[in-house]
Structure formats: structure tokens, C-alpha cells
Amino acid sequence: MPTLSRNTLALTVAASVTTAISLTTVGAAQASDSVDRSDWPDSITVATASQGGTYYVYGSGWANLIADELGVSGGGEITGGPTQNMALVHSGDVALGLTTMGPAAQALNGESPLAPGMKMDNVCALFPMYETPFSIAALSSSGIDSIDEIPDGARIGFGPAASTSDTYFPAILSELGVDYERRNGGWSDLGSQLQDGLIDVVAFAAGIPIPAVSQLEVQTGVNFIEFSDAQQEKIVDDFPVAPFTIPASTYSTLDHDLQAVSMWNFTIANCDLPEEFVYQIVKVSMENNDRMRDIHRSAANSVPENLEYNTVLPYHPGAVRWYEENGHEIDPSLIRQ
Structure with a gap:
């Protein structure tokens, strides 16, 4: 299978600026002491899009929310948007990102314009964002x-x-x-x-x-x-x-x-991220919709009731655990094994 480096992506997507935005807020509010954090990453990056767009505002704010609540450093990264974000998350160059269902389906099927023939199948869905x-x-x-x-x-x-x-x-x-x-x-x-x-x-x-x-x-x-x-x-x-x-x-x-x-848009994660880490991310995101709306008012649609609009990407097991614990069913065919 071909590999896709960040340098290749930067050259392929002319409008992409893969410069990390240094939003390294480390929150005082830590996850529960009972949670095993031994395999958690020390920091996370959220792939967003260009400045002046909703993805940049939403993704950077969401990264800060995760950092504040889970006690990891986090920031948003300017990218070329949903198509490139699928590639960056698939390759593990970034942990988290934002994408749209059309580009997600193309990438999963090996039809991404960035890497034709490469099936970007190491990307998992977390939660719905907005239309x-x-x-x-x-x-x-x-x-x-x-x-x-x-x-x-x-x-x-x-x-x-x-x-x-x-x-x-x-x-x-x-x-x-x-x-x-x-x-x-x-x-x-x-x-x-x-x-x-x-x-x-x-x-x-x-x-x-x-x-x-x-x-x-x-x-x-x-x-x-x-x-x-x-x-x-x-x-x-x-x-x-x-x-x-x-x-x-x-x-x-x-x-x-x-x-x-x-x-529709969904947040995404590299499927290899630890289950407990992703569980805590989804928990923070789904249980603090007021704070999500403070980031961008489109987050009023970032609720479990809109899970049905993802029929493309498998859900990360950590996300599935939170949904099932809170009474939301996930189609078994959309659960990452």
C-alpha cells in the first residue's frame, strides 16, 4: 500500500498550510484519577481547514475544550480541509480531524484526489458536527x-x-x-x-x-x-x-x-487511538454542548440524535462505548472491530 507523507500532502494541496497553531492550553481539570492514562498521547492536534472558515473556528475551539478537560496539550492545524484531513488522520500525522461525508466516502473507497487507489480505512467517526x-x-x-x-x-x-x-x-x-x-x-x-x-x-x-x-x-x-x-x-x-x-x-x-x-460533517480520529482516550473525548464533547455552542453556534447540531447521518465511516470503539452507555444504538456494521 502506498504511503502518504505530510510533505506529499503539502505539495499536493496548494492551498494547505500545514503550520500547527500553537494552542497548547493544558487544563487544570483532569480526567478522573481512576482512569488509566498510561497509553494516552501527551498532546493532540485537530486537522481543521483554512482561516476564515467554520472548520478552523470549530476545530481549534474543540481542541482547546479537550485540552482543558482532559489535561493534554492540544491545538488546531490549518489544512486544506476535509479531503486532506482524511489523509492526515489515516496516516497518523494528526490524531483528530473534521471531515464531510462526501470526501470521507471517496477516501474510504480509494477515490481521494490526493492519493487515488489508497483506501484510507484507518479513520474512525466520533460524533456529528453539523450540516x-x-x-x-x-x-x-x-x-x-x-x-x-x-x-x-x-x-x-x-x-x-x-x-x-x-x-x-x-x-x-x-x-x-x-x-x-x-x-x-x-x-x-x-x-x-x-x-x-x-x-x-x-x-x-x-x-x-x-x-x-x-x-x-x-x-x-x-x-x-x-x-x-x-x-x-x-x-x-x-x-x-x-x-x-x-x-x-x-x-x-x-x-x-x-x-x-x-x-453532513463528522469529527474523526485515527482508529489506533486508545479506547479510553477516545471515550473521554466523546464524553466531554457530548456532555458539554453548551460549551461546544460557545465555540460555534453550528454545534447545536453536534448531538447524538444526528448519528444516523453517518453511513460511511466506522465508529471508534471508544465512541461506541459512550453511546451505548447513554442509550444510543450504533449499527453493528459501523462499529470498528
């Missing part, structure tokens, strides 16, 4: 109010290379007849490029509210572009997404609910 809506924004001054009004040759920012957005959104827009010039970059950078007129449209696949968009609408007028009924139906039929509604309350200048599509 990733696919949404589109342009400046109000552009006059673009609908997908049909995106002009031929429009410069569209699709996020970091090989991210969920970059993997699926170009194909989605092509399916809808949009002719575009593809641009990649971190969300914060693309937001700045949109404001400066260097690109015409940004096509996001990220948890809402998207920090870069929230910042952008404070500085200038933003048009939020939705899918029509026919467009939504076509995309749901042709891609691994579901209908979704972005509430008007998501952004300060959004005055009506937006029709969109979405894909």
Missing part, C-alpha cells in the same frame, strides 16, 4: 441576484484546493450551466478578493454562519444567492447532498430564508 450548506455570495454592486445571472467567465472562488467546496461546487455549477473561471484560496483571502473586485462570486461549502461572510457584510453590501426549486431538485438528484434552508437569522443583512443544499 454544511452550499451557498453563494456576490457583492450587491455586481447585480448578480441568482445563479442564472452569473455571467459567462465569472471568476468564482471555491475555497482551498481539494476542500469539500472545491470538490463538489464546481461540478454543481457546471451541472447548472454556469461557465466560470476557477479560483482557489482560503476563505478569508477569497472574501478580501471579492471585496477588492479580484473575483466575482464566492461559492461556499462551510458551516454557517461563515466567518468570512459575516465580516464581509459588515464592510460592504452582499447578495446571498439561492438555488431555485428546479435547481435544488436537480442537484439533490445528481449529488450526495440534501435540501437545506439557510435561516434569515444567519446573517445580519439576510432578509429571507435561503434555499440551498447541504452535506
Whole structure:
């Protein structure tokens, strides 16, 4: 089986910046003294995505929560997003990460664009995060109010290379007849490029509210572009997404609910991590949803009731133990043996 080093990943994913964010908070609140910590790692890293996106905020905050509660040093790492995170966690370069079900299925089946033919089967699911809506924004001054009004040759920012957005959104827009010039970059950078007129449209696949968009609408007028009924139906039929509604309350200048599509996200772990360590991570995460929501409000969906939306990755035995102890059933076919 081929190996996939971090250097290879960094070269493959142009938008990835594999620079660890030094969030080495070691909490005073330790796990119970009765817990055997002899095989626990001294530190953990969570693979996130680019700055300005929800993954970065969610993942870095989650790393700090784990560090505070379990007494290990922890931090988030900037990456190219879900596709690269599957590779980093599979290889053991990082312990934990965040991914989306579409890229997860591709990686598990050996169809990752980063390493075609390599089945990344040493990745286990922990818990549901939230749905990733696919949404589109342009400046109000552009006059673009609908997908049909995106002009031929429009410069569209699709996020970091090989991210969920970059993997699926170009194909989605092509399916809808949009002719575009593809641009990649971190969300914060693309937001700045949109404001400066260097690109015409940004096509996001990220948890809402998207920090870069929230910042952008404070500085200038933003048009939020939705899918029509026919467009939504076509995309749901042709891609691994579901209908979704972005509430008007998501952004300060959004005055009506937006029709969109979405894909679920889950936290992931290297399957070789100790069972008790993973059990404690899931326990902290599932029993402190108020603190998870303080990290990012999308974590309101980070609850066991949404376990059903993972039909792809096996659950780590440590995660399964917590769910079963708390009355949540896991499909036996999705339990890592």
C-alpha cells in the first residue's frame, strides 16, 4: 500500500498550510484519577481547514475544550480541509480531524484526489458536527441576484484546493450551466478578493454562519444567492447532498430564508487511538454542548440524535462505548472491530 507523507500532502494541496497553531492550553481539570492514562498521547492536534472558515473556528475551539478537560496539550492545524484531513488522520500525522461525508466516502473507497487507489480505512467517526450548506455570495454592486445571472467567465472562488467546496461546487455549477473561471484560496483571502473586485462570486461549502461572510457584510453590501426549486431538485438528484434552508437569522443583512443544499460533517480520529482516550473525548464533547455552542453556534447540531447521518465511516470503539452507555444504538456494521 502506498504511503502518504505530510510533505506529499503539502505539495499536493496548494492551498494547505500545514503550520500547527500553537494552542497548547493544558487544563487544570483532569480526567478522573481512576482512569488509566498510561497509553494516552501527551498532546493532540485537530486537522481543521483554512482561516476564515467554520472548520478552523470549530476545530481549534474543540481542541482547546479537550485540552482543558482532559489535561493534554492540544491545538488546531490549518489544512486544506476535509479531503486532506482524511489523509492526515489515516496516516497518523494528526490524531483528530473534521471531515464531510462526501470526501470521507471517496477516501474510504480509494477515490481521494490526493492519493487515488489508497483506501484510507484507518479513520474512525466520533460524533456529528453539523450540516454544511452550499451557498453563494456576490457583492450587491455586481447585480448578480441568482445563479442564472452569473455571467459567462465569472471568476468564482471555491475555497482551498481539494476542500469539500472545491470538490463538489464546481461540478454543481457546471451541472447548472454556469461557465466560470476557477479560483482557489482560503476563505478569508477569497472574501478580501471579492471585496477588492479580484473575483466575482464566492461559492461556499462551510458551516454557517461563515466567518468570512459575516465580516464581509459588515464592510460592504452582499447578495446571498439561492438555488431555485428546479435547481435544488436537480442537484439533490445528481449529488450526495440534501435540501437545506439557510435561516434569515444567519446573517445580519439576510432578509429571507435561503434555499440551498447541504452535506453532513463528522469529527474523526485515527482508529489506533486508545479506547479510553477516545471515550473521554466523546464524553466531554457530548456532555458539554453548551460549551461546544460557545465555540460555534453550528454545534447545536453536534448531538447524538444526528448519528444516523453517518453511513460511511466506522465508529471508534471508544465512541461506541459512550453511546451505548447513554442509550444510543450504533449499527453493528459501523462499529470498528
